[in-house]
Amino acid sequence: MLEPVRNLWLSGLLVVGAILVSGAVLAFLHQLAPPLRHRVIAVLTFLAGLYFPLEFFIPYHNFLTPWRNSVADFLRLMAAFTFGLGIINLLIIHGRHLLRWTSNAPFSLAFFSGFLLMLVIGLISHYKPTLWAQAVPKEAIGTVGFWDAAFRLFFEGALQSLNATIFALLAFFIVSAAYRAFRIRTLEAGLLMATAIVVMLANVPIGQQWLTGWIPEQSPLAWLRLEKLSHWLQTQVNAPTMRAIVFGLWVGSLAMAVRIILSLERTFTIGGQ
Amino acid sequence: MEHADWGTVYPWLVWVLTAMVGLGIWLSARGRQLHIRRLPAIDAMEEAVGRAVEMGRPILFVPGLADIDVPTFQAIAIAGHIARSAARYRNRVIVPVTNTVILTMAEQVLREAYAEAGAGEVFRPEDVRFLSGEQFAFASGVIGLMERERVASSFFFGTFAAESLILAEIGQRLGAIQIAGTPSTLQIPFFIAACDFTVIGEEYYAVTAYLTREPILVGSVWGQDICRIALATFILAATVGTKWLPPIIVKFLTFPT
Numbered sequence: 067m068l069e070p071v072r073n074l075w076l077s078g079l080l081v082v083g084a085i086l087v088s089g090a091v092l093a094f095l096h097q098l099a100p101p102l103r104h105r106v107i108a109v110l111t112f113l114a115g116l117y118f119p120l121e122f123f124i125p126y127h128n129f130l131t132p133w134r135n136s137v138a139d140f141l142r143l144m145a146a147f148t149f150g151l152g153i154i155n156l157l158i159i160h161g162r163h164l165l166r167w168t169s170n171a172p173f174s175l176a177f178f179s180g181f182l183l184m185l186v187i188g189l190i191s192h193y194k195p196t197l198w199a200q201a202v203p204k205e206a207i208g209t210v211g212f213w214d215a216a217f218r219l220f221f222e223g224a225l226q227s228l229n230a231t232i233f234a235l236l237a238f239f240i241v242s243a244a245y246r247a248f249r250i251r252t253l254e255a256g257l258l259m260a261t262a263i264v265v266m267l268a269n270v271p272i273g274q275q276w277l278t279g280w281i282p283e284q285s286p287l288a289w290l291r292l293e294k295l296s297h298w299l300q301t302q303v304n305a306p307t308m309r310a311i312v313f314g315l316w317v318g319s320l321a322m323a324v325r326i327i328l329s330l331e332r333t334f335t336i337g338g339q
Numbered sequence: 340m341e342h343a344d345w346g347t348v349y350p351w352l353v354w355v356l357t358a359m360v361g362l363g364i365w366l367s368a369r370g371r372q373l374h375i376r377r378l379p380a381i382d383a384m385e386e387a388v389g390r391a392v393e394m395g396r397p398i399l400f401v402p403g404l405a406d407i408d409v410p411t412f413q414a415i416a417i418a419g420h421i422a423r424s425a426a427r428y429r430n431r432v433i434v435p436v437t438n439t440v441i442l443t444m445a446e447q448v449l450r451e452a453y454a455e456a457g458a459g460e461v462f463r464p465e466d467v468r469f470l471s472g473e474q475f476a477f478a479s480g481v482i483g484l485m486e487r488e489r490v491a492s493s494f495f496f497g498t499f500a501a502e503s504l505i506l507a508e509i510g511q512r513l514g515a516i517q518i519a520g521t522p523s524t525l526q527i528p529f530f531i532a533a534c535d536f537t538v539i540g541e542e543y544y545a546v547t548a549y550l551t552r553e554p555i556l557v558g559s560v561w562g563q564d565i566c567r568i569a570l571a572t573f574i575l576a577a578t579v580g581t582k583w584l585p586p587i588i589v590k591f592l593t594f595p596t
Contacts, residue, residue, distance in 0.1 A: 121342075122342060122343055123342075123343045123350060124342070124343075125342050125343055125344070125345055126342055127342075128342075131342075145406075145407070145439075145440050148439040148440045148442065148443055149439055150439075151439045151442055151443060151469070152439035152442060152469035152472075155439075155442060155468060155469045156468075156469060158465070159465050159468060162465075170487065173483070225473075228475070228476075228479075229473065229474075229475045229476070232475035232478055232479055232502075232505065233475060233501060235505055236501060236504055236505060239504050239505060239508040239533075240504065240529075242508060243504060243507075243508055243511075243529065243532040243533045244532065246511070246532075247531075247532040247533070248532075308524050311524050311527070311539065311540040312524060313567065313570060313571075314540040314541030314563075314567055315522045315524070315540055315541060315543070315544075317356060317541060317563050317566045317567055317570070318522075318540075318541040318543065318544030318545070318563050319409045319410070319522070319544065320353070320356055320357065320360065320566075321360045321544060321559045321560070321562060321563045321566075322409045322412065322413055322544050322559075323409050324357055324360055324361070324559070325555070325556070325559055326409070326412060330364065330555050330556075330559075331412070331416065331547070331556075
């Protein structure tokens with residue numbers, strides 16, 4: 067609905083104007099007495115939260131639908147205002163460690179190295195890939211430029227590999243958690259262990275082929291095959307249980323959303339309890 | 340569906356459920372005493388805070404990985420309660436976040452919690468830290484934080500993914516008392532295995548009501564309970580009755596394809 071302004075001067079003017087108006091509104095809100103301020107914020111929260119449910123519940127394409135993308139863009143813009151805060155937060159905390167040369171300073175040095183390296187390489191490879199480097203001819207298929215290669219080295223070679231390494235820790239943690247937590251002390255724990263064994267064996271060749279693979283598919287005892295038992299457990303026992311939990315969660319989420327939109331959830335709003 | 344189809348039961352159901360929640364809030368606001376059952380995991384929160392105070396070590400609160408959404412709002416509300424308890428004993432609460440919008444909210448909530456408890460000078464802004472928006476970079480940062488700060492109690496509330504077990508296992512290794520609650524059903528089993536107490540399912544949204552006993556929140560939780568009973572009854576009745584119901588009613592009850 068709202069198209070971007072093409073004129074550079076006009077768009078600059080709009081940005082500056084929007085910042086000034088926002089500042090003025092915030093200053094005005096701060097001048098108000100706290101009870102009145104809370105009421106204004108509650109009304110604004112209600113009106114802002116009303117858009118999406120209203121747009122959805124009014125059937126078919128309605129007067130609110132053309133504004134959907136603009137409202138979503140507006141929400142993204144508001145979140146973008148806080149983007150710099152995260153970087154500033156990191157710089158302050160790690161900078162403090164470096165300046166005071168605390169025991170954690172080497173980690174902060176590693177942070178700054180990685181941060182600056184990725185920032186510089188990413189910006190250059192995106193905006194100026196021919197800086198101090200040769201351009202890649204169009205016909206050279208499979209060849210990448212220097213900065214593109216550097217970016218890939220750090221992103222795919224380092225970051226993604228490190229992500230995969232941390233993810234791989236899960237395998238060991240699952241074993242250690244299972245060893246510590248799964249003790250058969252009660253009937254429920256025994257049932258859990260039995261079903262876990264069935265499902266695990268059904269996923270490996272030793273269970274599928276060796277243990278019960280000899281039972282014919284057409285025989286009356288075919289249900290004893292591990293993959294059929296596992297399938298039954300996952301679809302007839304586990305899935306309905308998960309759905310039941312999800313029902314409760316969604317009802318709870320609905321209740322919480324009602325409390326937020328009506329400003330009844332005061333535990334985290336401005337002014338607290 | 341892009342817009343509500345009022346020829347099916349679903350939009351009507353949302354408003355009926357909302358009305359039930361509203362009824363609970365109204366009844367509670369009028370002074371009616373409504374009962375919510377005991378939740379051992381939430382009773383343990385005070386104990387966890389007390390243990391951290393006795394050991395002189397900080398508390399860790401991780402509000403999950405998600406952006407601004409309803410579970411994260413609930414997580415921040417719970418963080419405020421934990422901070423108020425910790426502030427009474429002048430203990431630190433470290434809150435690493437993965438989203439910059441949550442950073443501002445969490446810092447504000449914690450600052451106010453400490454100020455309300457008269458311990459404003461104990462609050463350190465650097466205890467609410469943005470680590471990373473990347474899942475495993477955040478997990479690495481949190482486990483490094485747990486190891487360096489030697490946290491005595493860990494709270495994991497919010498939306499989690501695969502990093503849940505990594506965080507909980509490191510806390511287990513440190514001997515921290517751990518309480519978790521998440522609407523992420525796939526992560527509940529990992530938290531149950533690795534944490535001392537876990538809040539499951541709809542209990543997650545009852546935590547603030549249980550902690551504060553504020554009438555509106557208690558009424559809302561009571562309304563949620565009524566909604567669940569009504570939903571279960573409705574599903575059972577509709578499933579059994581489908582055989583005898585006229586086609587127009589069955590069409591009304593069926594999800595449009």
